[in-house]
Amino acid sequence: MNIAAKNGLYPIGQLIGHDAKPKDRAFTAEELVAWEKFVRVQVRQNKGLVYFWEIWNEPAMTELRFRYGTPAEYLELLQRTQKIIREENPEAKIIVTADYIDTEAKVFTTEFLRLGGADYLDYLSFHPYNAIDPQGRYSLAETIAQEKELAERYNKPLWITEIGAPDSDSDEAHQAELALTLFEAANANKIPLVWFHWSDHRVPAIDGQAG
Numbered sequence: 282m283n284i285a286a287k288n289g290l291y292p293i294g295q296l297i298g299h300d301a302k303p304k305d306r307a308f309t310a311e312e313l314v315a316w317e318k319f320v321r322v323q324v325r326q327n328k329g330l331v332y333f334w335e336i337w338n339e340p341a342m343t344e345l346r347f348r349y350g351t352p353a354e355y356l357e358l359l360q361r362t363q364k365i366i367r368e369e370n371p372e373a374k375i376i377v378t379a380d381y382i383d384t385e386a387k388v389f390t391t392e393f394l395r396l397g398g399a400d401y402l403d404y405l406s407f408h409p410y411n412a413i414d415p416q417g418r419y420s421l422a423e424t425i426a427q428e429k430e431l432a433e434r435y436n437k438p439l440w441i442t443e444i445g446a447p448d449s450d451s452d453e454a455h456q457a458e459l460a461l462t463l464f465e466a467a468n469a470n471k472i473p474l475v476w477f478h479w480s481d482h483r484v485p486a487i488d489g490q491a492g
Contacts, residue, residue: 294327334373340355352396355389405428405432406441407428411424421466444476
């Protein structure tokens with residue numbers, strides 16, 4: 282990462298809790314104190330290297346693997362986290378993944394933004410896996426259109442901070458086809474895109490599926 286930064290390529294830092302924390306609740310008061318200390322250390326140690334911080338991974342995700350409590354509880358986490366990041370690195374930017382196409386994710390995201398969440402972030406992002414899933418119910422065009430409308434409503438730039446085609450689902454030819462389709466769509470809509478990930482190293486299996 283240091284070599285990349287020296288060449289003007291800065292990584293996105295992702296701040297997310299340990300898997301040991303139950304996903305159906307927010308942090309306790311004691312856990313919040315530990316979280317704030319963790320955030321301060323990470324931002325301070327990576328000042329000059331990380332200028333973009335994504336807070337939690339997919340807080341609105343329907344499955345509880347990545348969800349963070351209720352929209353109000355996630356907003357409190359974001360407020361506390363943003364305050365520390367601004368103190369430690371005023372140049373840093375805050376990213377929140379606001380998946381919107383799935384019905385339950387839309388409910389979570391809508392309530393989070395209604396409560397004022399947009400005041401504590403610089404970029405909205407989304408991870409359009411449903412739009413490339415062969416069993417998915419949503420098209421890529423529909424997904425991008427809904428996310429763009431959301432970003433424009435709150436006057437925030439829009440990024441795709443994670444998308445990919447795991448080799449458990451696709452052969453190399455199909456992976457290449459999906460990558461081209463995604464990058465062309467992102468370019469046409471002026472949306473920066475982070476592909477997960479350009480490597481033959483396999484991500485550890487989750488729920489029996491290789492990344």
